[in-house]
Amino acid sequence: MYIKKILWAIALIGLVIFGVIAYYIYGAMFQPNTKFTTDEAYIYVPTGANYTQVRNQLEPLLDDMDSFDALASQKKYTSNVKAGRFMISKGMNNNDIINSIRSKNLPIKVSFNNQHNLEDLAGRISKQIEADSLSLLEAMTDEDFLSENGFNDATALGMYLPNSYEFFWNTTAKGFRDKMLKEYKSYWNASRKAKAKALNLTPNEVMTVASIVYEESKKKDEQPRVAGVYLNRLRIGMKLDADPTLKFAAYQLPKYKNTVIRRVLNVHKEIDSPYNTYKNAGLPPGLIAMPDLSAIEAVLNPEKHDYYYFAVDVNRLGYHKFAKSLAQHNVNARAYQRYLSSQGINR
Structure with missing residues (x-):
């Protein structure tokens, strides 16, 4: 009888211990363990990160780090950290959190536009994904990659079409x-490609024309007309005489670094550069900026007309007046020059 009582006591103690362990395991796994007030929070785990780095990001977000550490160790997450962007929802328990940061890498929207060169683009992208600007620029300018895919230093920017894209x-x-x-x-x-061929242009050349069109006009409804002017000039062998290419050429010179050219002057037309379309016939070697998709489509679907000239319309700033003859263009151009002078814009 005495032995039975001892056995019952041992059994009861065992049940209590088991209950305590079960309660602790349940609490560690299934009790809510978040303390942020928003609906969700995100952590960004770098490539090659260890558990300590993850823990440092989680600590401000969780109520009980000890229970999380214990379960993370039990589930072997501490030695198997995954890189990526992970979401933790308000009220999640430790088990859900570990499952989320172990296997639910969430994509993000990466967007870019109006980048004037690859350096600017690399900087823009490095603010949105893990890769730094130097590694991005090295990848973008890799000579073997460019050569294998029909690009060079002057045309490489044209590979990056401005838009929003999904990336991890x-x-x-x-x-x-x-x-x-x-x-x-x-x-x-x-x-x-067929539209480009019909214009006697390659895709790279379309991108170059589009970059000039975009720098001339940000008005989507006008871009097909501007594109038509430049294509008309190309067709008859007339120089493009594009002011944006002069600015681009100038900005490559130390004299014009960190300056803004608001008025194209005759001195700019004398710059010795393959991008000076006042001196050189045909297209410049490559893009002068990243064109918007609307400008690319404007080149591929240009307005058909007999205009060969255009100048800023001082009565509708942002738009242009178009002319078929040089005489009419000179009238329009002088009106614009008078406007610049009246505004004190001399350079």
Whole structure:
């Protein structure tokens, strides 16, 4: 009888201990363990990060780090950290949190436009994904990659079509570049290639013209007309005489670094550069800026007309007056020059 009582006591103690352990395990796994007030929070785990780095990001977000540490160790997350962007929802328990940060890498929207060169683009992208600007620029300017895919230093910017794209935050520099190449190839489908060919232009040349059109006019409804002017000039062998190319050429010179050219002067027309379309016939070597998609489509679908000239319309700033003859253009151009002078814009 005495032995039975001892056995019952041992059993009861065992049950209590088991209950305590079960309660602790349940609490560690299934009790809510967040303390932020928003609906969700995100952590960004760098490539090659260890558990301590993850823990440092989680600590401000969780109520009980000890219970999380215990379960993370039990589930072997502490030795198997995954890189990426992960979401933690308000009220999540430790088990859900570990499952989320172990296997639910969430994509982000990466967007860019109006970048004037690859350096600017690399800087813009580095603020949105893990890859730094130096590694991005190295990937973008890799000579073997450019050569294999029909680009060079002057045309490389044209591979990056301004838009919003879905990427994982921990995408590498080469991963970003390679996906953008796929997007570029997808954009240049058979229909667009056929339109370019009908204009006697390659895709790279279309991008170059589009970059000039975009720098001339940000008005989408006017861009097809501006594109038509430049295509008319190209067709008859007339120099483009594009002011934006003069600005581009000037900005390559130390004299014009960190300056803003608001008025194109005769001195700019004397700059010795392949981008000076007042001196050189045909297209410049490459893009002068990143064109908007609307400008690219404007070149591929230009307005058909007999205009060869245009100047800023001082009565509708942002738009232009178009002319078929040099005489009419000179009238329009003088009106614009008078306007600049009246505004005190001399350089």
